[in-house]
Amino acid sequence: MTASARDAERDAILAALVPVVxxxxxxxxxxxxxxxxxxxxxxxxxxAVAGSVTGRTVGGAMSEIGMRVLARGGDAVDELNYVTRTGAGTRVKSSTMVLRDSAGAVFGALCVNLDVTAVDRAQALLGALAGAAGGTAEPPVTTFGDDIDSVVDAIVDDRLRRQDQTWAGLDRTRRLALFRSLDEQGVFAVRRAVEQVAARLGISRASAYSYLAQSRTTAPAEGDRS
Incomplete structure (x- = not known):
């Protein structure tokens, strides 16, 4: 199948799904x-978008969840019934269903987001009335935004928080681990992402490209999951 025919097929799949949305x-x-x-x-x-839970609009950027799916390429799978929080504190139960063309290549996703904040509050109240002890762990915060720059910045900041360090405080091994983690997340599949990550970390573009290249050729340290 030619590239133009493949794009036409994908466009047709997306058009057919708009009424489903x-x-x-x-x-x-x-x-x-x-x-x-x-x-x-x-x-x-x-x-296409219908409803307003995360504030998405047509023409907006993918979220960090979408970046993760994109990074996995052909190995991507549907992610169903996972719970996250928006930056405003809304608890969201979501499902991300991968879209593939006839050749099996991933090219998009259909995402369903449910605001379950009120449900969780009611559940907590009923649990308290019933004398149930304890609570559930807070789900991770996910950045949803129409601006891809804000999504990339949030991912970089989150990775630094996980290391409990500033960029200046990281040794070479941890710096490479940071770039490897961003790469695995799919950040560098976004146009101009290397330049943006460099600006966020306060380093030169050349340094960022160098760290990215090294992270792709250097094996991760034993036990490194940053």
Whole structure:
């Protein structure tokens, strides 16, 4: 299949799913948001959206979840019923369903987001009334935004927090681990991401490219999961 024929097939799949986006959102009501992504353009991957849970709009960028799917390429799988939090504290239960063309190549995703904040509060209240002890761990914060720069910045900041260090405080091994982690997350699949990461870390673009190249050729240290 030629590249143009492949793109036409993918466009047809996305067009066919637009009514599905609106149908799912209408079925679940105001607590539901459905987003259709075209991963061929990470900086403007949102091609259809219905509902408003994360504030996505058509033409917006993919989230860090989308970057992770994109980084996995052909090994990507559906991620169903996972819970995260928005920066504003909204608890969101989501499912990300990978879209493939007839050759099996991943090119997009259909995402369903449910605002379960009120449900969790009710559950906590019922648990307290019933005398149930303890609580559940807070889900991780996920950055949802129409601006790809804010998503990349949030991922970089999160990786630094996990290392409990500033960039200046990291040794070479940890610096390479940071770049390896960003690469595995799919950050560098985004256009101009290397330049943006360099600016966020306060290093030169040449240094960022060097660290990225080294991280791809250097084996991770034993036990390193940063």
């Amino acid at each position: 609106h149908g799912i959102a209408a079925t679940f009501g105001p607590v539901c948001e459905v987003v259709l992504h075209d991963y061929r353009k990470p900086e403007a991957s949102v091609v």
